[in-house]
Amino acid sequence: MTVRTTALFAALALAALPAVAANVDEMRKQQTAQIPTCARPLGTISVLEPEDATNWWTGQQLEAPSKLIKLFVAKSRCFTLVDRGAGMNAAMRERDLASSGELRNRSNIGKGQIKAADYVMVPDLVNANNNASGANIGGLLGGLVGGRAGAAIGGLNLKSKTANVVLTVTDVRSSEQVAMAEGNAKKTDLGWSGNGVLFGSSGLGGLGAGGYANTEVGQVITLAYLQAYNDVVSQLGGLPANASAANATQAVTVAKPARLFSDPAGKGKVVRSLDVGMMLYPTGEKQGAMWQVEDEFGNKGWVSSMLLQMSH
Structure with a gap:
């Protein structure tokens, strides 16, 4: 092989590097836009809203983000989901009826039957303030979310359709925060999200995701939370099979x-x-x-x- 031929091959290889890098980046983005699946549950989990949350989702006619995360959990089978919301309240009312003697004999409802949550997952915006009606929901939460996520600025910008979210997972027995992941998405990311698969009738659109599947801002928020959820699942892959025994x-x-x-x-x-x-x-x-x-x-x-x- 001549020097000229070698130089030609080298030049062609260098020219192909940006295309290869673009393809790798495209594949990575497509993977993070897919709901992960797990061979076994990583534990039992409940999903709650942050206590100091501004209900930013109501102005966009969206469901609470906890419902979106519950869809991820159900679809991925990475956790066993326990209800600590309306379903739990209804269950406790049944137990009140049982303890008062109002239920039929042998109803088999009573103490010691509720499955414990090993972990609590909380979805939030990285930044939030009381100006939920404005175009930008900002305000640094450095005191609440530390490290890289606490230094981020953006939260949710309704005008440019960008979302910057965070998921935290806490061990209910030790109170240790065992995972925290940030997710970022923007309108231009919708092109690689595989809309037909993720938001179509066979995906979130068929699971009652509402505005998260049908509106651009909802889809951007979904991609941001899904990116964070993928990261959380990766972080928690090494959790013990029995969280109760491990604590x-x-x-x-x-x-x-x-x-x-x-x-x-x-x-x-x-x-x-x-x-x-x-x-x-x-x-x-x-x-x-x-x-x-x-x-x-x-x-x-x-x-x-x-x-x-x-x-x-």
Whole structure:
């Protein structure tokens, strides 16, 4: 191969780089515009609105963003969804009827049946203020959302149809924020979103997404939240299969005077006496009725679970 031929191939390769990069970017954008699917649920989750949220969606005739996220969850099968909204309120009314004796016999409704949420997901705008009727919903939330997301500016611009959103996921047992992802979208992104698949009758349009599927601003907001949801699923891929077992065991309270022993037989050295009302923290180790626990000072030993009750 001559030097001239080699130079020609090199020039052609360099010229093709922008096209290759554009194709890779196009593929990445198309992937983030698709609802991810999971082989197994990552845990049980509830979706709530932020407490200090401005109802910006009502002026655009949109449903609350929590309903949009619930559609993502249901379609992706990445979480088991539990209702903590209207459905939960209705369920509690049924339980009130059961406890008052108004329901038929053998209705099988009562305590201990509600599935616990492992995580809570909250959809929000990165920036929000009380000017929900304006063209731009701004106002930095640096004190609420830290890091890269807190430094972003934009939120939702209705005139230029851009959206800057954030999803946060909190572990309900530890209160740790286990994931936070930002999503950004603009009107020009609608070209690569695969409208027919995502917003058509076989996608969100057929699932009751309303204005999120039928309006440009709704579609832009959907793409932003979907980008964040994809990121959240990626972040949470390494979560334990059993969130309850992976967290610290619920604290217990001494119900009757007891002693903390150095061994599970309950016949060894007494580490200390335990007064009624004292709070202890099980380590998860058990032998029969004996539980290994720690007190608030780090003393570890064994005590009979018959002398304990769950702390409230």
